[in-house]
Amino acid sequence: MALFQIFDPSARPTPIGIDLGTTHSLVAYTVDGRPECVLDCDMSPLLPSVVHYLEHGGVMVGNAGREKAALHPRETLVSVKRFMGRGADDAETRRMGPYDFAMPEAGQSNTVRFKVHGRTLTPVEVSAEILRVLRTNAEEKLRTIGGAVITVPAYFDEAQRQATKDAAKLAGLEVLRLLNEPTAAALAYGLDKGRTRGTFAVYDLGGGTFDVTILSLDDGVFQVRSTGGDAQLGGDDMDRAFAEWVFRHMGVDPATASPELVRAALDAARLAKHELTERSNTVIAVTAGETTFERSVRRTEFEDIVRPVIERTTPAVKRALRDAGLRPEEVDGVILVGGSTRVPAVREHVKKLFGQEPLSDIDPDQVVAFGAAIQANLLAGDGAQEDALILDVIPLSLGIETMGGVAEKILPRNTTIPAGRAQQFTTYADGQTGFELHVVQGERELAADNRSLAKFTLKGIPPMPAGAAKLEVTFRVDADGMLTVTARELNTGIEQRIEVTPSFGLSGDDVERMLLESYEHAESDLAARQLRERIIEGERVIAATEAALKVDGDLLDEDERAELDGALKALRDAIAGQDGKKIHHRTEGLDRATHPLAERRMDRAVQQAMKGRAVAEIEDTVKDRPEHPHLAASYAADEASDKET
Amino acid sequence: MTDPFELLGVERRFSLDRAALEQRHRDLSRTLHPDRYVQSPAGERRMALERAVAVNEAFRALRDPLSRAEALLSAHGLAVGDADRPSQSLLMEVMELRESLDEARRSPDKVAALLAQVRARSGSEEAFLASVFDDQPAPGADALGRARDALVRLKYFRRFEEEADAALDS
Numbered sequence: 001m002a003l004f005q006i007f008d009p010s011a012r013p014t015p016i017g018i019d020l021g022t023t024h025s026l027v028a029y030t031v032d033g034r035p036e037c038v039l040d041c042d043m044s045p046l047l048p049s050v051v052h053y054l055e056h057g058g059v060m061v062g063n064a065g066r067e068k069a070a071l072h073p074r075e076t077l078v079s080v081k082r083f084m085g086r087g088a089d090d091a092e093t094r095r096m097g098p099y100d101f102a103m104p105e106a107g108q109s110n111t112v113r114f115k116v117h118g119r120t121l122t123p124v125e126v127s128a129e130i131l132r133v134l135r136t137n138a139e140e141k142l143r144t145i146g147g148a149v150i151t152v153p154a155y156f157d158e159a160q161r162q163a164t165k166d167a168a169k170l171a172g173l174e175v176l177r178l179l180n181e182p183t184a185a186a187l188a189y190g191l192d193k194g195r196t197r198g199t200f201a202v203y204d205l206g207g208g209t210f211d212v213t214i215l216s217l218d219d220g221v222f223q224v225r226s227t228g229g230d231a232q233l234g235g236d237d238m239d240r241a242f243a244e245w246v247f248r249h250m251g252v253d254p255a256t257a258s259p260e261l262v263r264a265a266l267d268a269a270r271l272a273k274h275e276l277t278e279r280s281n282t283v284i285a286v287t288a289g290e291t292t293f294e295r296s297v298r299r300t301e302f303e304d305i306v307r308p309v310i311e312r313t314t315p316a317v318k319r320a321l322r323d324a325g326l327r328p329e330e331v332d333g334v335i336l337v338g339g340s341t342r343v344p345a346v347r348e349h350v351k352k353l354f355g356q357e358p359l360s361d362i363d364p365d366q367v368v369a370f371g372a373a374i375q376a377n378l379l380a381g382d383g384a385q386e387d388a389l390i391l392d393v394i395p396l397s398l399g400i401e402t403m404g405g406v407a408e409k410i411l412p413r414n415t416t417i418p419a420g421r422a423q424q425f426t427t428y429a430d431g432q433t434g435f436e437l438h439v440v441q442g443e444r445e446l447a448a449d450n451r452s453l454a455k456f457t458l459k460g461i462p463p464m465p466a467g468a469a470k471l472e473v474t475f476r477v478d479a480d481g482m483l484t485v486t487a488r489e490l491n492t493g494i495e496q497r498i499e500v501t502p503s504f505g506l507s508g509d510d511v512e513r514m515l516l517e518s519y520e521h522a523e524s525d526l527a528a529r530q531l532r533e534r535i536i537e538g539e540r541v542i543a544a545t546e547a548a549l550k551v552d553g554d555l556l557d558e559d560e561r562a563e564l565d566g567a568l569k570a571l572r573d574a575i576a577g578q579d580g581k582k583i584h585h586r587t588e589g590l591d592r593a594t595h596p597l598a599e600r601r602m603d604r605a606v607q608q609a610m611k612g613r614a615v616a617e618i619e620d621t622v623k624d625r626p627e628h629p630h631l632a633a634s635y636a637a638d639e640a641s642d643k644e645t
Numbered sequence: 646m647t648d649p650f651e652l653l654g655v656e657r658r659f660s661l662d663r664a665a666l667e668q669r670h671r672d673l674s675r676t677l678h679p680d681r682y683v684q685s686p687a688g689e690r691r692m693a694l695e696r697a698v699a700v701n702e703a704f705r706a707l708r709d710p711l712s713r714a715e716a717l718l719s720a721h722g723l724a725v726g727d728a729d730r731p732s733q734s735l736l737m738e739v740m741e742l743r744e745s746l747d748e749a750r751r752s753p754d755k756v757a758a759l760l761a762q763v764r765a766r767s768g769s770e771e772a773f774l775a776s777v778f779d780d781q782p783a784p785g786a787d788a789l790g791r792a793r794d795a796l797v798r799l800k801y802f803r804r805f806e807e808e809a810d811a812a813l814d815s
Contacts, residue, residue: 218668389680479679595692602689609672
């Protein structure tokens with residue numbers, strides 16, 4: 001007899017946190033606020049980020065896929081994260097990998113495409129396969145899952161962030177937030193240890209990316225001070241350097257080696273690297289077809305080989321410290337994240353950089369997923385005031401190209417998000433009727449040396465003498481770190497707004513098409529899904545409105561209250577009638593009707609935040625932190641001055 | 646942009662208690678950050694986002710002495726734009742500093758010494774700005790003009806400091 005689990009269909013869906021990693025991926029959730037990883041059928045939390053494509057459709061993901069890598073190197077995609085958001089012509093994508101790339105055809109976007117069994121696949125589609133497995137594993141454990149927080153390297157740029165969001169959408173996940181990996185780790189550490197204040201550095205060396213983040217923690221607010229890194233540096237580079245050393249000793253030129261041999265050398269290098277973490281020597285063995293190679297390696301030899309890779313993390317660490325205005329010894333704790341920080345030489349290096357023993361009491365492989373799960377739970381919660389809050393930053397400066405090809409920074413790196421800033425520009429030619437805008441990301445002086453994110457033109461401006469037109473360009477970055485650019489000519493009011501879709505990313509249409517093509521979403525399915533989503537959205541707005549009325553109903557007069565009640569009832573009726581269009585329409589109606597209430601509630605909350613803390617509370621705070629007695633004093637001064645004005 | 650002092654509810658002064666300013670920013674962020682509105686209706690989410698952006702922008706303006714001085718000048722009706730001409734003597738001074746920096750580039754100690762020297766110059770300009778904005782209830786046109794000159798110098802020193810910083814990087 002089958003056993004059925006008792007399942008409450010009205011139970012709140014469990015929000016999840018996903019670490020979509022270069023080498024492996026994890027999904028976690030929280031139980032009573034404590035994070036736990038979902039284990040797969042092998043009882044392991046780590047799903048290798050490997051996707052093998054079968055000849056007649058279908059995929060094998062994880063360990064099963066990895067086993068296929070040796071015999072089918074071109075059909076088995078390993079470390080696909082390195083290709084996310086990359087251009088097809090990007091030199092970095094070609095470095096020593098066994099893959100067969102397809103150049104974009106006319107009309108296709110300039111994104112990396114792998115040729116597998118005669119079809120072409122983008123990194124977004126491959127990543128979606130990994131996310132689907134994680135989703136399924138989570139659903140088996142938790143039944144209904146809610147929204148997901150997905151982590152990305154802090155140093156991921158616009159294109160890479162967008163690609164990650166697209167992959168999640170393709171896998172049928174609702175993305176609550178993209179969260180930077182080091183920030184996730186700090187969240188897990190900070191909350192785990194019950195720490196209330198301090199300055200931390202997170203050194204995150206993963207399979208393919210390196211991040212360093214300096215952040216401070218103050219009464220539950222995690223504020224990122226600075227971040228830096230290299231989106232193309234990680235354990236993979238150690239493996240490559242090690243494999244190149246193997247090739248040298250074999251007398252083989254890696255450029256002409258077969259894909260099987262390249263794969264075998266990389267795998268052998270990774271294995272030997274792991275062994276040298278525990279032992280002082282090992283044997284590296286490569287077998288591919290007829291070719292075999294064997295040699296013993298000492299740890300010190302290995303360390304000499306990978307030292308240049310580890311050294312590449314130094315400038316980013318130094319810069320992050322300087323950006324935060326800190327000396328290494330002012331950091332209260334250094335958190336290690338990422339499997340590559342298991343390598344003893346990496347730990348030694350970190351110790352030397354910061355002059356202190358780094359922390360690693362939470363498993364560096366799981367800590368990011370833990371943080372993501374905690375954040376997902378916070379976002380799905382009711383937003384109580386005592387909850388932790390993350391204030392993150394943009395990792396790279398955002399700007400536009402001006403005369404002479406100079407990149408003018410509008411939002412400098414390490415600006416706290418959400419952020420927005422407007423800057424005015426003018427025409428340089430008489431009668432100029434269009435402005436070409438080139439949006440770039442990076443720290444270099446010249447636009448051409450930075451990453452090009454988008455180009456667009458504001459047209460239709462009436463001819464004016466040079467310098468007379470006033471173009472206002474507004475950059476806006478949301479809490480996911482995604483950029484929107486608006487350009488407006490102030491004399492005429494002509495406006496254009498774009499969501500920055502990088503030129504080598506996928507267009508919104510591409511993603512829609514992939515959604516339709518994927519077997520899970522046949523046309524009929526799509527309609528049902530849309531209705532379901534609209535009902536959920538409608539119910540969410542009703543619940544939020546009712547909660548707001550309960551607390552702050554006094555902010556509305558009778559007429560306003562009646563209007564809001566009417567809008568509530570109308571939406572409830574539409575949901576009962578299961579009419580998707582009507583639900584959508586009336587959700588928007590209710591949304592509009594709540595504006596006065598929302599506005600006044602926010603004003604009230606801001607006033608409370610400013611008046612602050614009741615006097616008793618301040619006294620408590622002072623007792624908690626004898627090292628900062630001037631805090632309370634300055635508050636008193638603030639309040640006094642409020643009264644004077 | 647609205648007056649950042651008013652938005653953050655802090656006194657209009659040049660010398661600010663940085664810890665208190667950060668505390669105020671955290672308190673307002675707790676109230677307005679988009680994370681608090683994930684479950685809210687779209688309109689409310691947008692509204693909170695706008696306000697969170699404004700608060701972050703005001704915080705950024707007040708945290709840095711340079712932009713704080715700009716905000717104070719513009720509160721007194723004096724705009725500081727790119728059109729402000731540096732004096733001949735300032736240009737000469739910065740040019741000499743640049744030459745010294747080029748010569749010192751290979752020696753981090755010398756670069757650090759130059760940096761310290763310019764930081765000290767910035768520090769005295771900041772002290773002057775504090776005397777204008779904090780010591781007098783309503784600074785006159787003359788004082789404001791001199792404050793603007795100090796701000797222009799501060800900007801040039803800042804740019805030099807950034808270059809020297811970058812030189813230490815490489």
